[in-house]
Structures are given as C-alpha cells and as structure tokens.
Amino acid sequence: MNKKSIKTFATGAAIATAIGATSAPVFAEEVKPVTTETPAAETTAVETPKTAAEAKSEVDAQAQVVADVQAQVETANHQAQFANSDLSNAQSAVDTATQAVKDAEANAAKATPENIAANQSDQTANLADQTANLADQTANAAETDEVNAEITAQTQAVADAQTAVNTAQAEKDQADATVASKEADVKAAQDALSGTGLAEAQATLDQATADVKTAQDNVTTATTAVDTAKKADADRQTKIDAATTDVAVKTDAVNTAKAKLTTAQDTVKTTTEAVSKATDAVKSATDALANVDTVTIADLTQFKADKASGDSDFMTDSGATAIEQSSTKIGEDDKADVVAIGKLTVDQQQKLSLYAAQVLTEIRTKLGISDITVTDAAMDSAKNQGAKYVARGTSVAQDGHIAGDYTGENISTVYSTTDTVTMYDLKQLMYNAIMGQTFADAPSNWGHLKNNLKGNHIGVDVVKVNSQLHIISVIQTAGGTEITNPNDPAALQAALTQAQAALTAAQTASDEAKAKLTQASSDYATALEAKTQAEKVLADATATPLQTQVAENNLLLATIALQNAEARKADAQKAVDNFSANLAEKKAALDTAKAELATAQATANSKAEALKTAQANLASQQATLNSLNKERTALLAEKDRLVEEAKALAEELNDYLNAPAILAEAQATLTAKQATLAEAQAKAETAQAKLEALTTKLNEEKAKLAELQAEYATVKDLEDKAKDNIIATLPDGTIVAVPKTAPTAETKPAVDVNLVKDAVAKSQDVKVVDGKVVVANPQAGVAVTQTATGEKVTYSRVERAKTLPNTGEQTSLLALAGVAVLSGLGLAAARRRRG
Structure with a gap:
C-alpha cells in the first residue's frame, strides 16, 4: 500500500493554509508537486466462507452491542440533564450574587473601583x-x-x-x-x-x-x-x-x-x-504578564515516534495534527510596534529572536531536547545573512542559500509588497514559519526540522528580496553573549506574585x-x-x-x-x-x-x-x-x-x-x-x-447491525437457494439460479449479480482471474471517481486513521455470495495494516 495517501501538502501555499498564514510561506528548499498513483489491488482468497449461523451469531452480538450503547446513551442523557440542572442553579446563584454586588455598589458607591x-x-x-x-x-x-x-x-x-x-x-x-x-x-x-x-x-x-x-x-x-x-x-x-x-x-x-x-x-x-x-x-505587573507571549505546543508523542520510525508520511500526518492542535498568543502591545522590513532596530530584532527561541524551546522540550537561547552573535549572523541576500538580489527559492557563520539556516518566504509590518503580525509569521518548517517539512526532506533541533543559539532577521519577505533564522552551536528575555513569563509571574503579596500586606495594614x-x-x-x-x-x-x-x-x-x-x-x-x-x-x-x-x-x-x-x-x-x-x-x-x-x-x-x-x-x-x-x-x-458522541456511536452501531442483518438475510437466502439450485452465469453475463436437475451449458464461473452490484456500489473492483471471481477493496481512505479526464483519487486521513489501529484480516461480504455453492469462489481484499 502506498503510504503517501495518508496526507501530503502539494505546494508551499498548501502548507501556509494548513498553519493559518495570511500569505503563503515557501521554504528555502524546492517543493515539487506530489503525484499519486492508484495502488494495485491486493487480494486474499477466503478458504472458509461465512455460514448463515455465523452471520446470525454476529447479528446477535451486534444487537447486544447496540443495546449496551443504548443504555450508555440513556445514562449520558440523564447525566446531561443533571448537568443542565446544575448549570441552571449555578446561573441563578450568579444572578443572585450579581444583584448582591450591585446592591453593595449602590450602598457603598465610594468603594467601587471606578471611584477609588x-x-x-x-x-x-x-x-x-x-x-x-x-x-x-x-x-x-x-x-x-x-x-x-x-x-x-x-x-x-x-x-x-x-x-x-x-x-x-x-x-x-x-x-x-x-x-x-x-x-x-x-x-x-x-x-x-x-x-x-x-x-x-x-x-x-x-x-x-x-x-x-x-x-x-x-x-x-x-x-x-x-x-x-x-x-x-x-x-x-x-x-x-x-x-x-x-x-x-x-x-x-x-x-x-x-x-x-x-x-x-x-x-x-x-x-x-x-x-x-x-x-x-x-496593575503594572498584571499588564506586563497579560502582554507576554505564550506558546502552546500539542503533545508530540506520536510525531516523535513517527520521526524515530523514519516514516515521512506518518510524520506528515502527525505533524499536521500537531500544527492544528498547537497555538500561540501574542501580546497586544506588539500591535503598536511597527517594523520596517530590512531595518529592524536592535530591540525589534531581539524581541523577534526571543519569540522564535520561545517557540522552538517549547517544541524541543516536548521532543526531549534542550532549550535554545538567543545570543548577540547569532543575531549579528542573521543580520549579516539578511544583508547578503539583499545584496545578491535574488530570493533563496531562486538561487538557494548563501554560506555564512551558522550551524544551520532556515528561511521562510512570504510574498509581500508592503515595507512595514507590526511586530504582532511578524511574530505570527514567525510562528507559522517555525511550525511549518518543523511539522510540514516532508517536501524538504525534513531539512528545516533538523536545523531546528540542532544547535543551541538562534538569531532572526527580516529582509525583503524581490518583493518577498524573507524570515531568516540562523542557528549556532556556540559563541556570543546570551540575551535574557525581559518578558520571561516566569520572571513576570514571580514579579506579579511578589506585587500581589505586597498588596495583600499593604491592604492588611490598611484594613488594620x-x-x-x-x-x-x-x-x-x-x-x-x-x-x-x-x-x-x-x-x-x-x-x-x-x-x-x-x-x-x-x-x-x-x-x-x-x-x-x-x-x-x-x-x-x-x-x-x-x-x-x-x-x-x-x-x-x-x-x-x-x-x-x-x-x-x-x-x-x-x-x-x-x-x-x-x-x-x-x-x-x-x-x-x-x-x-x-x-x-x-x-x-x-x-x-x-x-x-x-x-x-x-x-x-x-x-x-x-x-x-x-x-x-x-x-x-x-x-x-x-x-x-x-x-x-x-x-x-x-x-x-x-451524549452526542454516544449518540453518534449508537447510530454507527445500529448501522453495523443493519448491515449484518442484511448480510445474514443474504447468506440465509443463498443457503436456502443452494439446496435446490446451482448459481450459474449465462453467456451474456446474466447470473441465474438453475435447478440442479436442469441441463447446463458450458461451465461458467458462478457469480451472484446482486453481490456484484453491491461490490460496485462500494467502489470495489470485481474481476475474473483464472476462472475465479476476485473482489479487490480500494485502499483505505482513498476514493476513486471517474471524471472527464480520467480517474480522480481523493485521500482521507480520517478514514485512514480509522483503519490503521485494526489488525488481522477483514472478510468482504462478497465472499458470502458463493457459500455452500462454489467453494473457493468468495474472495476478499485485506488492507495493509500498520502493525
């Protein structure tokens, strides 16, 4: 099975869309369009077809599952009703407390915050x-x-x-x-x-x-x-x-x-x-803490495991999940900080570099790697690299990277015609670039990821080359003086805690x-x-x-x-x-x-x-x-x-x-x-x-029950007919049930037309190979539709995810078509499993 069907980004624009960028970043390394070939059908012959009794047993078992889920739904419904009742009571209590506050404000207007x-x-x-x-x-x-x-x-x-x-x-x-x-x-x-x-x-x-x-x-x-x-x-x-x-x-x-x-x-x-x-x-400490940048990186256990396995497709899949589930909150005060592209002040370059280090440190921590810090040497190196690209006059996508004093260099480009951008938007672009370079870097053979995970110092600069915004990240191993983040959340929180303690002590003294x-x-x-x-x-x-x-x-x-x-x-x-x-x-x-x-x-x-x-x-x-x-x-x-x-x-x-x-x-x-x-x-x-999840599950289990019941009816009907008939295919392809005593023409593969129709409806391939009917299941998560220009293949990571945890083999209902009639006729396709 072709694992590239799980999920992939065809272009840099698709990467930007996945991480929420307003302008599509293009990584320094060339991104080639991804082509997908229809996988060859894999088939497995079923030696022992399912009997009506076995089908009936599955129906009974599924009916019990439905009953159990139904009970769970009823319990969840009661719990939801109780929770809603508690919510109503809590709302009433809030309303009462709100009125009490209003009364207190009316009776002691001098004590309101507005009138201090x-x-x-x-x-x-x-x-x-x-x-x-x-x-x-x-x-x-x-x-x-x-x-x-x-x-x-x-x-x-x-x-x-x-x-x-x-x-x-x-x-x-x-x-x-x-x-x-x-x-x-x-x-x-x-x-x-x-x-x-x-x-x-x-x-x-x-x-x-x-x-x-x-x-x-x-x-x-x-x-x-x-x-x-x-x-x-x-x-x-x-x-x-x-x-x-x-x-x-x-x-x-x-x-x-x-x-x-x-x-x-x-x-x-x-x-x-x-x-x-x-x-x-x-208030000052609270305002400072409220404007501090925060970065929340999703759990990277799966990504780490996929990275260790070396499976690029799996890394792309779990990386996309990491991007979707991660987030950042940038301080509102950065909206007032206007940055001239290519002319960042030392303070602005330092602020952007510290933010980049914060994002990378969160990622590296989740992956079990040491923090990354900012040094003046790394910032100088980034500034020098930016000047080189401006002097050359061509973008990194055109002529590649320029050698420099670095252990690794990552560049994210965004098409832009403006000469200024707010620090708030610039940090958002920085976040998008790092997330894409780390978790969506398959087209670059994960070169950017490797850079982000090596070295221990970083410096960042932003320049414009051929109307393209270049965000340059220079990673170094040693050298330079480390720059302390003045807006370190831990330090600001400590300052706030100290200020709150001082306020409590002052308030206590004032009250006394x-x-x-x-x-x-x-x-x-x-x-x-x-x-x-x-x-x-x-x-x-x-x-x-x-x-x-x-x-x-x-x-x-x-x-x-x-x-x-x-x-x-x-x-x-x-x-x-x-x-x-x-x-x-x-x-x-x-x-x-x-x-x-x-x-x-x-x-x-x-x-x-x-x-x-x-x-x-x-x-x-x-x-x-x-x-x-x-x-x-x-x-x-x-x-x-x-x-x-x-x-x-x-x-x-x-x-x-x-x-x-x-x-x-x-x-x-x-x-x-x-x-x-x-x-x-x-x-x-x-x-x-x-309740909604259980309701959905109940509907799914009911659907499974309906399918099993239909399967049982079909198998039972076939068994009943097989007692007195032979299932045959006419020269024109028509499938008929012929009494065992009736004269027969040249022997043909016996096929149940209804089962064939059902297989086609399920997008399954039906072929006659060496005189046997073979049914091939399509690849999990891949839908094939006919268009004016040929077949269109659609990949679904969700369907693939549903299939991957299962193990063993799964028998198609088509295999039941020949039960008790033609031994060896029923065939089923088994998906490749990830063990």
Missing part, C-alpha cells in the same frame, strides 16, 4: 471634618472656660451690687426712720412746752422698745443664716472641686483619644498611599489601620461626650451663687437695724423724760430736735439718691450676668452639637470603612459563584459532548 480616587477624597474630607471638629471642640472649651470665669466674676459683681442695694435700702430706710423719729422728737419737744403729748411720747417709747426686741430677734436669725450659708458655700466648693477634678480627668482622656485619633488618621493616610502604590504595582481609626474615632467621641457632661456639672456647681456674703450682709443690716432701734428707743426715752424738765431745758430740747430733724432729712435725701444709684448698678450687673449666662447656654448647646457631630463623623467613618469590605465580600462571592458556573458550564458541555 473619590473615595480617598471623601476619606480625606472625613478626616478633615474630624480635625475641624477637634479644633472647634478646643475653641469651644476655651470660650466656655472664659465665659465661666466671666460668669463667676460677674456673679460676684451682681452679688456685690445686690449687697450695695440692700445696704443703701437699709440705710435709706434707717434715714427715713430717723427723720420720722426726729419729727416725733420735735413734736414731743413742742408738746412738752405746751404740756401735752406725754401719753403719745410714752406710746412712742413703748413702740421703740418693741422695735429693739424685733431687731434683736432679726440679728439672732441673721447670725444663724450666716452659719447655714457658710456650710452651703463649703458644700458648693466641694462640688466645684470634685467637678473640676472630673473635668481634668475627662480632659486628659479626650487629649489621649485625640492623640490616638490623629495618629490613626496619619496611619490610615500612610497605609492608603501604600495600598495605592501596591495596587499600581500589581482603618479599624483602629474607626475605634479611635468612636473612643474620641465617647471621651468628648463624657468631658462635656463633666463640664456641665462644673458649670452648674459654679453657677450656684455664694450665700455667706449675702447672709453676712443681712446680719450686718440686722445689726444696724438693732442699733437704730436702740437709738430710737433712747430718743423716745428722752422725749418722755423731757416732760419733767424745766422750760429752758424744754426749749433747748426743741431746738436740738429741730436741728437733728434737719440733719436727718438731709441724710435721708442722700440715702435715697445712693439707693437709686445702687439699684441702677444692680440692674446693669444683672443684665451683664444674664448675657453671660445666655452665652454659656449657647456654648453648651454648641458643645452638644459638636459632640453629636463627632459621633456622626465616627459613624460615617465606620460606615465608609466597612462599605468596601461588604463590597469585597459580595464580589468574592460573585467570583466564587462565577467559578462554580464555569465549572457547571464545562460539566454540562462535557456531558452534552459525551
């Missing part, structure tokens, strides 16, 4: 608000202390003014009483001269005596009130001292909490900046700092509230007026009133005694009484003016005190507002800091659900693929 900058600004504003609140609290405390001091002084001023009023009022009352007394003395003196009024004078004396008694009682009461006031003032001072101490303690607590809050704010700012820097580092800030903010608000309450207690204690001075003033006034009463009693006694004096003495007493009356009236007028002045001063001092009390009330209200604001800021900060955690948790849940969905999707697809 705004979040940081809001956080800064919140911290600024807390700082402003601290400043306002400090200012309020200072103003409150100042007002409290003013209130204390003003309270004393009001008390002094009240004492002055009380004293002026008492002095005025005393002066008025003295005037009245002097008027009574004048009247008594006049009555003494006239001999009348003794009884009235006696009554005045009695009243004065009673007033003295009342004044004495008032002095006693005022003295007791002074003792009581002193005790009250001592208790007031005790309360003030306790409140002052409490305020001092609470103030220290506030200052401590304030210092912790300030430290926490600074720490949050520092850690937030660290997270921002770490996030940028992760934010948690401490939240606690510090809450502690500060609590301490501030406690201090405010202590200040209120102190203010209330301080606001209570001193009582001792007032009581002492009242005692003084009572004492003065007693003295005045005693003076009036003495004057009244004089008036009574005056009635018993002589006339001259009475006249002198009248003159004295009138003089004293004038003096008393003048004093009364003066005391009235002093009282008015004291009352006006008291009103002024009281107005000032009232104003200060209102100011203190306002300051206390402001203090309460600031405390509430501090608490609100602490709560706002807490909500702000917790919102990202809630969102992160929701996003993590969504990611997990999406992973579950992806897994369920993969399982559902696998189950569906399994």
Whole structure:
C-alpha cells in the first residue's frame, strides 16, 4: 500500500493554509508537486466462507452491542440533564450574587473601583471634618472656660451690687426712720412746752422698745443664716472641686483619644498611599504578564515516534495534527510596534529572536531536547545573512542559500509588497514559519526540522528580496553573549506574585489601620461626650451663687437695724423724760430736735439718691450676668452639637470603612459563584459532548447491525437457494439460479449479480482471474471517481486513521455470495495494516 495517501501538502501555499498564514510561506528548499498513483489491488482468497449461523451469531452480538450503547446513551442523557440542572442553579446563584454586588455598589458607591480616587477624597474630607471638629471642640472649651470665669466674676459683681442695694435700702430706710423719729422728737419737744403729748411720747417709747426686741430677734436669725450659708458655700466648693477634678480627668482622656485619633488618621493616610502604590504595582505587573507571549505546543508523542520510525508520511500526518492542535498568543502591545522590513532596530530584532527561541524551546522540550537561547552573535549572523541576500538580489527559492557563520539556516518566504509590518503580525509569521518548517517539512526532506533541533543559539532577521519577505533564522552551536528575555513569563509571574503579596500586606495594614481609626474615632467621641457632661456639672456647681456674703450682709443690716432701734428707743426715752424738765431745758430740747430733724432729712435725701444709684448698678450687673449666662447656654448647646457631630463623623467613618469590605465580600462571592458556573458550564458541555458522541456511536452501531442483518438475510437466502439450485452465469453475463436437475451449458464461473452490484456500489473492483471471481477493496481512505479526464483519487486521513489501529484480516461480504455453492469462489481484499 502506498503510504503517501495518508496526507501530503502539494505546494508551499498548501502548507501556509494548513498553519493559518495570511500569505503563503515557501521554504528555502524546492517543493515539487506530489503525484499519486492508484495502488494495485491486493487480494486474499477466503478458504472458509461465512455460514448463515455465523452471520446470525454476529447479528446477535451486534444487537447486544447496540443495546449496551443504548443504555450508555440513556445514562449520558440523564447525566446531561443533571448537568443542565446544575448549570441552571449555578446561573441563578450568579444572578443572585450579581444583584448582591450591585446592591453593595449602590450602598457603598465610594468603594467601587471606578471611584477609588473619590473615595480617598471623601476619606480625606472625613478626616478633615474630624480635625475641624477637634479644633472647634478646643475653641469651644476655651470660650466656655472664659465665659465661666466671666460668669463667676460677674456673679460676684451682681452679688456685690445686690449687697450695695440692700445696704443703701437699709440705710435709706434707717434715714427715713430717723427723720420720722426726729419729727416725733420735735413734736414731743413742742408738746412738752405746751404740756401735752406725754401719753403719745410714752406710746412712742413703748413702740421703740418693741422695735429693739424685733431687731434683736432679726440679728439672732441673721447670725444663724450666716452659719447655714457658710456650710452651703463649703458644700458648693466641694462640688466645684470634685467637678473640676472630673473635668481634668475627662480632659486628659479626650487629649489621649485625640492623640490616638490623629495618629490613626496619619496611619490610615500612610497605609492608603501604600495600598495605592501596591495596587499600581500589581496593575503594572498584571499588564506586563497579560502582554507576554505564550506558546502552546500539542503533545508530540506520536510525531516523535513517527520521526524515530523514519516514516515521512506518518510524520506528515502527525505533524499536521500537531500544527492544528498547537497555538500561540501574542501580546497586544506588539500591535503598536511597527517594523520596517530590512531595518529592524536592535530591540525589534531581539524581541523577534526571543519569540522564535520561545517557540522552538517549547517544541524541543516536548521532543526531549534542550532549550535554545538567543545570543548577540547569532543575531549579528542573521543580520549579516539578511544583508547578503539583499545584496545578491535574488530570493533563496531562486538561487538557494548563501554560506555564512551558522550551524544551520532556515528561511521562510512570504510574498509581500508592503515595507512595514507590526511586530504582532511578524511574530505570527514567525510562528507559522517555525511550525511549518518543523511539522510540514516532508517536501524538504525534513531539512528545516533538523536545523531546528540542532544547535543551541538562534538569531532572526527580516529582509525583503524581490518583493518577498524573507524570515531568516540562523542557528549556532556556540559563541556570543546570551540575551535574557525581559518578558520571561516566569520572571513576570514571580514579579506579579511578589506585587500581589505586597498588596495583600499593604491592604492588611490598611484594613488594620482603618479599624483602629474607626475605634479611635468612636473612643474620641465617647471621651468628648463624657468631658462635656463633666463640664456641665462644673458649670452648674459654679453657677450656684455664694450665700455667706449675702447672709453676712443681712446680719450686718440686722445689726444696724438693732442699733437704730436702740437709738430710737433712747430718743423716745428722752422725749418722755423731757416732760419733767424745766422750760429752758424744754426749749433747748426743741431746738436740738429741730436741728437733728434737719440733719436727718438731709441724710435721708442722700440715702435715697445712693439707693437709686445702687439699684441702677444692680440692674446693669444683672443684665451683664444674664448675657453671660445666655452665652454659656449657647456654648453648651454648641458643645452638644459638636459632640453629636463627632459621633456622626465616627459613624460615617465606620460606615465608609466597612462599605468596601461588604463590597469585597459580595464580589468574592460573585467570583466564587462565577467559578462554580464555569465549572457547571464545562460539566454540562462535557456531558452534552459525551451524549452526542454516544449518540453518534449508537447510530454507527445500529448501522453495523443493519448491515449484518442484511448480510445474514443474504447468506440465509443463498443457503436456502443452494439446496435446490446451482448459481450459474449465462453467456451474456446474466447470473441465474438453475435447478440442479436442469441441463447446463458450458461451465461458467458462478457469480451472484446482486453481490456484484453491491461490490460496485462500494467502489470495489470485481474481476475474473483464472476462472475465479476476485473482489479487490480500494485502499483505505482513498476514493476513486471517474471524471472527464480520467480517474480522480481523493485521500482521507480520517478514514485512514480509522483503519490503521485494526489488525488481522477483514472478510468482504462478497465472499458470502458463493457459500455452500462454489467453494473457493468468495474472495476478499485485506488492507495493509500498520502493525
């Protein structure tokens, strides 16, 4: 059997099509068209034809196979249904998690990735608000202390003014009483001269005596009130001292909490900046890794085995599979790197050479060969070779390779009229060239493959010769300085891992700092509230007026009133005694009484003016005190507002800091659900693929069963007919069943026409050789059709692949045609097997 029928590429264009090139590369070595000859039929005679019983046994066995596959299909169908149910549930879970993320974003919009900058600004504003609140609290405390001091002084001023009023009022009352007394003395003196009024004078004396008694009682009461006031003032001072101490303690607590809050704010700012820097580092590393080139080479076990066997056709077949199943992903950033053909910069040449080394290293690793690297010497050699081809002016396909400093040289040519190409497209062409040179190199007797698998250094250059893009790969064994790939995936992955670890550490520190800030903010608000309450207690204690001075003033006034009463009693006694004096003495007493009356009236007028002045001063001092009390009330209200604001800021900060955690948790849940969905999707697809595969297999087994059943029917029919007939061929070629007793003509080869037709329908050759009917099967995977110009041979690698694993021989149904009729008539073709 001709093994070239498995699969082959006729031209360089076909190679480009197979590896997906936009322009067909032509390798340096000449590619000749492949011609295929129709293979000669190989035949094997079947000594023992299949009987109806054997055919029936095969039908029964195949029926059992169909039943088994049917059961497998039903099981796979159930599994697919379960997988679809799991997929539906997973999708619902993803939908729920997605909504949770949306809700979290709505409730914590400041924590979304899009608003990170705004979040940081809001956080800064919140911290600024807390700082402003601290400043306002400090200012309020200072103003409150100042007002409290003013209130204390003003309270004393009001008390002094009240004492002055009380004293002026008492002095005025005393002066008025003295005037009245002097008027009574004048009247008594006049009555003494006239001999009348003794009884009235006696009554005045009695009243004065009673007033003295009342004044004495008032002095006693005022003295007791002074003792009581002193005790009250001592208790007031005790309360003030306790409140002052409490305020001092609470103030220290506030200052401590304030210092912790300030430290926490600074720490949050520092850690937030660290997270921002770490996030940028992760993004940079992620972007770099996302743009790294990747190469995935299919399993090369079969290709390696075919290469070891030296079978070029098998290598072509498994090589085509390797090309189909391999892939590459080139970084998107290379689309922006425009390359001038023949004028690659050092960086561009190095980038292309490193990519070529990456592709070849993946291939060589799968084949058990050491890596290949890039050196400056190999790059220089490639550059020199490119210059030689440009100088010569003819392509490698025309005049072949040019000698140079290399162990091996591979050149792939692509027809192109452009002078520039992106590095992205150039790498794709490089990949296509290497894959074709390695796995589709049969036309070049695998010379390019040999080059790719020898040497240990490579350098690449790209030039244009006669409108053809030449991709020149120079392979060397030694020499030069090795160039490290700056975009090595392993190094970039390590950098990303390190950056992610740094980000995790920074995020952890930031979260801890934010948690401490939240606690510090809450502690500060609590301490501030406690201090405010202590200040209120102190203010209330301080606001209570001193009582001792007032009581002492009242005692003084009572004492003065007693003295005045005693003076009036003495004057009244004089008036009574005056009635018993002589006339001259009475006249002198009248003159004295009138003089004293004038003096008393003048004093009364003066005391009235002093009282008015004291009352006006008291009103002024009281107005000032009232104003200060209102100011203190306002300051206390402001203090309460600031405390509430501090608490609100602490709560706002807490909500702000917790919102990202809630969102992160929701996003993590969504990611997990999406992973579950992806897994369920993969399982559902696998189950569906399994179901489809089993369904296909079931249909195939049913088709086999149908064929076996038809075969059995045919064999059974032939056996039945063979009992009473002889299968004969007439001179015109017609096949008939002739009774055994019927006369016969010249003996002809007995052939069943239906079986012959069936053989023709199956593209089998039917011939008569040495008086025997011979059926030849066509080559596996080869279809022969008649065209206007002759036979057209079509090769199918898939059909060949289906045939290759089988061993032994396979009997054609045509062999059954002569069972029990003509021994040795049934013939079958056996394919050449690959053992």
